[in-house]
Amino acid sequence: MTQETAPLSTPDGADADNTREQLAESPVAAGSAGSWSPRRPLPLNHYSLGIVDNDPLVLDLLARSFTTVNAPLHVRWSFTDPHQAWLACDDESTCPQVVLTDIEMPGMNGRELFRRLRASHPNVVVIGISAFPDSVAEPGLVVLPKESRIEEIVHLAGMLLHDESLICWYELPAQINPLSPSELQTLDHYAQGKTTLCIAHTMHVSESSVKTFVKRACKKLGVHSRTEAIVMCVHNNWI
Template structure:
């Protein structure tokens, strides 16, 4: 089974990614999920904690994903790195940093897993089909999931409204509907529960 390390400066995002793999029973073993490049380098320095693939956010304060990839490859040339972003990326920067592939944070779990399989050269992971969509995923509407996913990425109500082409009032209506269905009272509780259950 392919082993994985996850790096994202937002602990909620790191946890949500790990939980999505676990909930979907993806053919991956997450060895660790950390919020900084220094922790990732430290863990890779221990042979028992060195994964086959490091999945790293590209936009991080301090050492970003590009610099992390370069640092990892200087010490472990065969370690595969997958970049993760919500933005477009210059292919030349990826090549220079020796980042195998990029996944976008909005991608379905299945696509992310398959790309990890590509850089790990593992046919089973490359061809994995997500059959684990749980009933809890059907509780929320697609729009409610989109709203919560954008909040998970740190967007404001105004930014979510702009991105989804709706009014701020409509965003709040979807939020409140999601809270009611999930049995929570605020945004952080909703995100935490959805991340735990792999809904977003």
């Protein structure tokens, strides 16, 4: 469920510069995420996100990255065409709370999309991304480098939404995969819907060996069922 927000005051001119400076001074931007932790856990609010980038590879990478790290910005849609993004924002049923947009795009660019949204949907937070962020001069629009980490984008969204839970959010360290190749392969086969007999034939082992691989995997992962083991592997992108 997404969190409703009060009307926002979009940063203009010097305020936008101050927002960039605050982001640059945040623990994540300073590269100290590993040693930093929030004062105490805050109830984490979640927001819907729309992504616009005319490069389909970049678009896909961004969308998958937000999902992979379980970011509190949940991708509602992603478009290569800014006009499609505008139509989605202009429809109450598909309008996200945050829009992440590339700046230089053919047709309607990120600046124009930002102006339209600020005029018609002032509650929508817009964040720009660009290969050359310092060259983008658009009052009120904060632009991050395209190589920014998901944490930095979430933190900036938190600043613009005035939501401390986003400002304090950080990625949990990736969990190390403790499974052997055979255990991982077995769970991957089960995730594809294969039977124990089929897996045994595919891996050239006995059915009892397949079951042993599953038992070992469950023990290593601290779960009680094959389904739980598969879910954990998928969640951590191991399979």
